Every structure is written in C-alpha cells, then in structure tokens.
Amino acid sequence: MIMHGYVVRRLSLGLAQIVLVTALVFALTEALPGDAAVVLAGDAPDPGRVARLRHELGLTGSAAERYTGWLLGVLRGDLGTSMIAGRPVAAFIAESGPPTAQLAAITLLLLVPLAVAGGVAAAVRPGRALDRVISGTSVALYAVPEFALAIVLGAVFALRLGWLPPTAIGAGGDLLADPAVLVLPVLVLLARPICSISRLVRGGMIDALGSGYAAHARRLGLAPRRVRWAHALPNAVTPAVQQLARTTDWLLGGVITVEAVFVVPGLGSALTGAVAARDVPVILALALLFAATTVTVNLLADIAAYRLAPRSDGAG
Amino acid sequence: MRSVHRRAFLGAATGVSAALLTGCGTTATSRTAASGTPRRGGRLRVAFAGGGGQETLDPHLSNLFVEASRSKALFDKLADYGPDLSVRPRLAERWEPDPALTTWRVTLRQAAFHDGRPVRAADVLYSFARIADPRRAFRARAGLAVIDLPGSRAVDDRTVEFRLRHPYAEFPNLLAAFGVFVVPDGAEDFTRPVGSGPFIFTSFQPGRSLLLRRNPDHWDGAPYVDELQYLTANEESARIGALLGGQVDYAHDVTPTTARAYQDDARVRITRLPGSGMQAFAMKLDRPPFDDPRLREAMVLLADRRGLVDSVLAGHGQVGNDLFGKGYQHYAAGIPQRAHDPERARWLVRKAGAEGLKVRLDTSAAAGGFVESATVFAGQLRRAGLAAEIVMGDKDTYWTDVLDKGTLCCFRSGAMPIESHFAQRLLTTSTTNITKWRRPEFDALYAKAVSLADPGARGRVYAEMQRMQHAEGGYLVWGFADWLIAARPGLQGIAVSPANTLDWARFDKVWLA
Numbered sequence A: 001m002i003m004h005g006y007v008v009r010r011l012s013l014g015l016a017q018i019v020l021v022t023a024l025v026f027a028l029t030e031a032l033p034g035d036a037a038v039v040l041a042g043d044a045p046d047p048g049r050v051a052r053l054r055h056e057l058g059l060t061g062s063a064a065e066r067y068t069g070w071l072l073g074v075l076r077g078d079l080g081t082s083m084i085a086g087r088p089v090a091a092f093i094a095e096s097g098p099p100t101a102q103l104a105a106i107t108l109l110l111l112v113p114l115a116v117a118g119g120v121a122a123a124v125r126p127g128r129a130l131d132r133v134i135s136g137t138s139v140a141l142y143a144v145p146e147f148a149l150a151i152v153l154g155a156v157f158a159l160r161l162g163w164l165p166p167t168a169i170g171a172g173g174d175l176l177a178d179p180a181v182l183v184l185p186v187l188v189l190l191a192r193p194i195c196s197i198s199r200l201v202r203g204g205m206i207d208a209l210g211s212g213y214a215a216h217a218r219r220l221g222l223a224p225r226r227v228r229w230a231h232a233l234p235n236a237v238t239p240a241v242q243q244l245a246r247t248t249d250w251l252l253g254g255v256i257t258v259e260a261v262f263v264v265p266g267l268g269s270a271l272t273g274a275v276a277a278r279d280v281p282v283i284l285a286l287a288l289l290f291a292a293t294t295v296t297v298n299l300l301a302d303i304a305a306y307r308l309a310p311r312s313d314g315a316g
Numbered sequence B: 001m002r003s004v005h006r007r008a009f010l011g012a013a014t015g016v017s018a019a020l021l022t023g024c025g026t027t028a029t030s031r032t033a034a035s036g037t038p039r040r041g042g043r044l045r046v047a048f049a050g051g052g053g054q055e056t057l058d059p060h061l062s063n064l065f066v067e068a069s070r071s072k073a074l075f076d077k078l079a080d081y082g083p084d085l086s087v088r089p090r091l092a093e094r095w096e097p098d099p100a101l102t103t104w105r106v107t108l109r110q111a112a113f114h115d116g117r118p119v120r121a122a123d124v125l126y127s128f129a130r131i132a133d134p135r136r137a138f139r140a141r142a143g144l145a146v147i148d149l150p151g152s153r154a155v156d157d158r159t160v161e162f163r164l165r166h167p168y169a170e171f172p173n174l175l176a177a178f179g180v181f182v183v184p185d186g187a188e189d190f191t192r193p194v195g196s197g198p199f200i201f202t203s204f205q206p207g208r209s210l211l212l213r214r215n216p217d218h219w220d221g222a223p224y225v226d227e228l229q230y231l232t233a234n235e236e237s238a239r240i241g242a243l244l245g246g247q248v249d250y251a252h253d254v255t256p257t258t259a260r261a262y263q264d265d266a267r268v269r270i271t272r273l274p275g276s277g278m279q280a281f282a283m284k285l286d287r288p289p290f291d292d293p294r295l296r297e298a299m300v301l302l303a304d305r306r307g308l309v310d311s312v313l314a315g316h317g318q319v320g321n322d323l324f325g326k327g328y329q330h331y332a333a334g335i336p337q338r339a340h341d342p343e344r345a346r347w348l349v350r351k352a353g354a355e356g357l358k359v360r361l362d363t364s365a366a367a368g369g370f371v372e373s374a375t376v377f378a379g380q381l382r383r384a385g386l387a388a389e390i391v392m393g394d395k396d397t398y399w400t401d402v403l404d405k406g407t408l409c410c411f412r413s414g415a416m417p418i419e420s421h422f423a424q425r426l427l428t429t430s431t432t433n434i435t436k437w438r439r440p441e442f443d444a445l446y447a448k449a450v451s452l453a454d455p456g457a458r459g460r461v462y463a464e465m466q467r468m469q470h471a472e473g474g475y476l477v478w479g480f481a482d483w484l485i486a487a488r489p490g491l492q493g494i495a496v497s498p499a500n501t502l503d504w505a506r507f508d509k510v511w512l513a
Helices: A002-031 A036-041 A047-056 A063-075 A089-124 A129-142 A146-160 A180-209 A212-219 A224-262 A267-277 A280-308 B065-074 B121-132 B142-146 B171-176 B236-244 B256-261 B293-302 B305-312 B342-351 B370-383 B398-404 B418-425 B440-449 B455-472
Strands: B043-048 B079-081 B087-089 B092-097 B103-108 B153-156 B159-163 B199-205 B209-214 B227-232 B269-283 B317-319 B358-363 B387-392 B408-414 B475-487
Touching: A002 A063, A002 A280, A036 A047, A036 A267, A036 B398, A063 A280, A089 A129, A089 A180, A089 A224, A089 A267, A089 A280, A129 A180, A146 A180, A146 A224, A146 B236, A180 A224, A212 A224, A224 A267, A224 A280, A224 B236, A267 A280, B043 B065, B043 B236, B065 B199, B065 B209, B065 B227, B079 B171, B087 B092, B087 B171, B092 B171, B103 B121, B121 B142, B121 B153, B121 B159, B142 B171, B236 B475, B256 B475, B269 B293, B269 B317, B269 B370, B293 B342, B293 B370, B305 B317, B305 B370, B305 B475, B358 B370, B370 B387, B370 B408, B418 B440, B418 B455, B440 B455
Parallel strands: B043 B227, B358 B387, B358 B408
Antiparallel strands: B079 B087, B092 B103, B103 B159, B153 B159, B199 B209, B209 B227, B269 B408, B269 B475, B317 B475
C-alpha cells in the first residue's frame, strides 16, 4: 500500500516534470539568437527574404501561441511536422530512435555485469594489487572527456591498426546489421559509467563486508563466496542502482558526442541538426522523449532501490 | 565539437553577370593526375557535411554544399560557370539577344528527363516561374527579378524567349546562377526527384544517404561510375576518418591542418581548388570609425596578408588585394598589390586622433578560419595601438547578425562572377550590402556596364569600378582560400575548378581506377 501511493505520487510528479522540461526547452530555443528563417537564409540574408521565410514557416504567431499549439497537438497524439523539411516529426523519431536505442541497450547490458564484477573484485582485498589496478584505472579513465577518448580510440584502433571501422557512415538505421561499427561507440559510452558504478559497488561492498551481519554470516560458517554475493552485494548495489539511472540520463547526453564523432544517425544527431536549424517541433519532440525516458528510468530505479533495501526512502 | 563547416553556405550567385557565349560546351578544365583512360563501373561514395533530417532534394531550395552537388547530379541548369566564372552553355545550346539587350532567345539542346519526357521550353518557363514566385522565398528569386516572366514565352518546344525589364548584357549569368535548375513542368514534390541530370534517383534517407544510379542517356555523356552515394558526416574528423578507413572515396571540405597532416599518406590524395573562397574583413563605411577614410586606410595597411594566409590557411591560398574574384573573368589584375605598411598605418591612426581606439571585431564559427583570422588580425591591430576586441557570435545566424550591426566583421564569399558580387553587395539597392558602400557614381557605372553588348567595353567599366573599390571600399580582402578535397588515390579525374563552378563536386566525369 505504501509502495502504491509512492508510485502514484512519483508518476504525477514525473508528468509535471516532463511538461516543465518541454516548456523550458521551448523558452531556451526562443532565447537562441535568430530563428529558422534566419538560419535558412544563411549567407544570403536579404531582409525581405527572411520575412517571407518567416511567413512560410509559420513563425509569425507569439511564442505562447506556438507553444500552446504544440502542447495541444501532443495531447491529441500529434507531434507535428518539421518546420524545415515538412516531414512528420514522428518520422524523425522513427528513423533516429533505433540506432540510439541499440547503442544504449548494448552499453547497459555490458555495463551492469562489468561494473559489478569490477567493484566486487576490487572490494575483496581493499588496498591490494588488484584493487589498486582497478581503482587507479577507473579514476584515470573517468577523467578523460568522452570526445577525446572517442578521437583517440578511433585514431588507434581504426586508423592506425585498422581493426575496426572508423565511423558508422553508411550503416543505415540498423547498426546490428554491421556490429563492428558499434564497438568503438559502445567503448566510449561505457568508459565513464563503468568507472563511477564500479567505484560505488566497491565502496558499498567494503562497507557491507565489514558490517556486523556479514561478520555474523561468516561466524555461522557460510562460505565467503555466498556471503559476498548473496548477503553483501544486494546492500552494496543500492546506491549503484540509482547511479545506474543517472547513467541513463548521462547516456542520452553522451550519445550526442559519440554519434557526432562516429557518424551514428541517432537521436543525438537529430537533436544537433534540429537545434542548428532551429526546427522547433523536432527539438520539442526530442526534449519530450528524453525527459520521459529520464523520468521513467529514475522512477524505476527508485522503486528498485526501495525493494532492494526497504529502509532507504528511495527518493534520492 | 567542431562543426565549423556544417552550415557553410556557398555565397552563391543570385545576381547576374558577364560572359559572351563561345559556341560549344566543352570546358578546358585541368584534371588532377588523370592517369590512364577512364574506367567504367563501381559505386562512388562521397562524404559531405549535411543538413540532418531537415535536408530536401528540391533543387531550388539548395543552400548547402551537399545540396548543390546533389542538385547538379540529378538536374541540369541552362548554363553553368567555368573555372574562371565565365558562363558555359548546358541545357541551353545557344542564346541570342536583340540589339537592345532586352529580349533573349534561348535554344535548348535535345535532352530528356529521367522518365523519358523531353526537356521543353515549358519546363524552363515553369522552373523560372517557380523560383520567382513572389509568395515564396527561394534563394535565386532576387536575381530573376529582371525577367518579365508574364512577357516571356515558349516560341516552340526547344526555344524560349525571355523578355527583360531593362537592357541586360549579363543575362546568360542568370541562366548559370546558383539554384536555377530546370525541373519538369508542374514538379512540386521532390521526394523521388525526376531531373535531366547525369544521375537517376534510387533512394534517400535525409541526413544519411542518397543513392543514385548512372543515367546512360545523359546528353553530356553517361557517367563512368554505375552508382553514386552521398553520405553525411558533419564532423571533419569523421569525413577524413571514413576516407582513411576505406568507407568513402571522396571527402569534401577538409581543413588545411588535415591536408598538411596527410600530405605524405599513401591512402589520401589532397586536391586543392584555388580561388574558391574570398576571405575578408568587412568594414561598415556609413558609421564611425570607418566613415573616416584615414582609419579605413590604416586598417588595410595594418593587415599582414602573407601572415594571415600562412597561419589561418596554412599556406593553402593566395593573398588578396581588397578586391573580389582574383583569377576570375574581368578581375582587375593590373591594380598594384597592397603592401603591409604598419608605420604609415600608425601615422594615419595618430592623424585621425584615434590612438587607443576600441575596435570591435565580430566573428563566429560560421566558416572555417573565421575565429583564427580574427585572432591573428586583432593581434596585428593591437601592435598598432588599437584596442581590438573580438566578439564571438552564433554560427547559425551570423550572416543576418552582422549585416546591419557592428562595424567590422569576418566575411567570406564563395565563387561567383565579379558582376554578381557588385549586384548583390555593392549597389545602393543591394539587399546584402554589408559594407554599406552607397555611391551613386558606382551605381551609374554598373548600369552603364550591363547595357554594353561588347564584353571588352564592359570589362573596362568593371575595371574602373574595381579601382574605386580598391581605393575606398570597405572590403579588406586578405586572401583567397583553396578549397581542399581529400580522395582515395584510386579516384581519378577530379577537376581543379573553384567551389560553386560546374566542375566542382561533379561526379559524372570521375572514375574509380
């Protein structure tokens, strides 16, 4: 019953957050210099032409009118059409969604076991060689910006050694059809979250293994392996689960860099293009999608944390 | 992230210009390392910066380099520019004016659209009317304003008679202007475009890939390659990476730094297209401080042009002489090259009482080299005792932002005939007159030039106009950038011709060896 009320409260809060994010993104887009007409006019900014473009693109109404119009459309299930291309916004999302979803899914699938294994391995004998190697590497790797990492990995593994394709150019919408193009982007996306999560698991494990109940379990004669995986780990991963949710938010940002460097035609590329073109309906739809994903994932993480360790209030 | 060239527009001609027709359409463009005889077949993959999901294949909406190149693969214009920006006939076989230069008769060659229909006078008139539609905002519209379209007519299927609103010797230039492609009568939907160009549409994913196939019946000879695929990579590092990794055969627009890094790499051949981009600083002459001719002169003397070309363009370019169009038809090559004279400049600054003057220099990442050139030039100004301040603007809206605001800004222009540059930027009525150069005597010279049928006489008037610009104009043209193309050594027949001309980014005359 408590759980149920909590979910309802969080859901309504989440909806409000999503609407607020789109309003904020709209306001920020309005605050950007120029509009779609100015961008389209490019280096031929004849003022008469800019005015005609503005009229053609329907940019003549007030900002409030345009945002309300968009919001009402969304409530009817209509995401609108691209201001520039005239194609439905839903088509943009249908084309760009799968590559990003594939990148994110593969990253998360690899991230969880690798980070947990790394964290546990480091925690077994804190301060010893294995821990020092894992901890040192992860701190160092965490400090590398993903743009730099992407360029370096591409230069070494694609251009110098020739083991992997340097970009996903021409791969089309289904990256799984040519899995080699996924390797470098996934490595870059994994690098930072694997460090932060394994550090959290390590810390949680050290605390848990040193706790009274772990000591008690060992005194009862349970195998160290059993104590480690069945008793200490569930407590140790609670903060990590919430960090995993933050990682999903981070992935949505990370894909923008990774997609640009490796020419992946995903949501990040779509967003970059839409912002540069000031294509407001496409920007808003992507903001909606990103906000909804973030809110949902965080909600699920908090519920999971609540179930794993009911004593925490799960609202972190 | 670097996406400097993402929205690198062409600075294309929408005006009008000079050139007499020489008869046939063969051009004498030099081609790089055209070793051996052309080979047929294969799929050519070319990488450009693109416009994302917002891209369209409507040739009249072309704005970006990739759109210009795609349009020329799918469609034809009546005429196009040769390497010196003189006009070459294309779909038009020939043209003749009446003695008053107000009625031009254009004869079409025998050509067909991809669906088999012949290219007729009605298609030409429809295309021009579509671009000139006053309710719409096509880029080439302003240039076509001189044509009285209701008064123009199809004499027969292969002959168009254009009626002009005033005498206009440079009319053929309009036929070659940027974006003036001939589409079939009534065409409005370009999701599966039908043109008359050397390649036929196969499939399109906006912002990703455009696949075309060879048009075996093209009037100018069928392409050598079987297929042509345009791939989009906005980051320059990705374009060069894809080339090195064998994912593409041709990478359009690489930076001078990249060209230097790979000049000895066997996997890459760099082709330089000289005279592609004018690099300048534009001073506004209608407001302080550059309404003072002494300060204007001080600026042009302060610019160390060689230094700018060497550092900003890494040597891939030529120094400028404050005039547009070096190497193009009608360029006033006889005007002495401006020297670097900081001493006289300092004396002029003192005389104008402007020591320590705050000079605001607008720049942005709207074009490659802008920020670098602003930094270098600001240093040169500071050494002369001026307080130069660089202001970074938004790259997507830069051109509108600097048109009327500020006093000094980075400026560039793609290739266009010199007369188009005059018409678009230097007349009192010009809509993109960024230097605010408004001289009734200059306007009068322009009107005189375009009413002269003799190209030699016209050239003499253009030379006089360029002398005025050189002496008092607001463009500090410091250099002309080479356009840099990276390609696999196996790609043969790449023409050396400035960006925006017919042979630039043209893929029907290249082959995979």
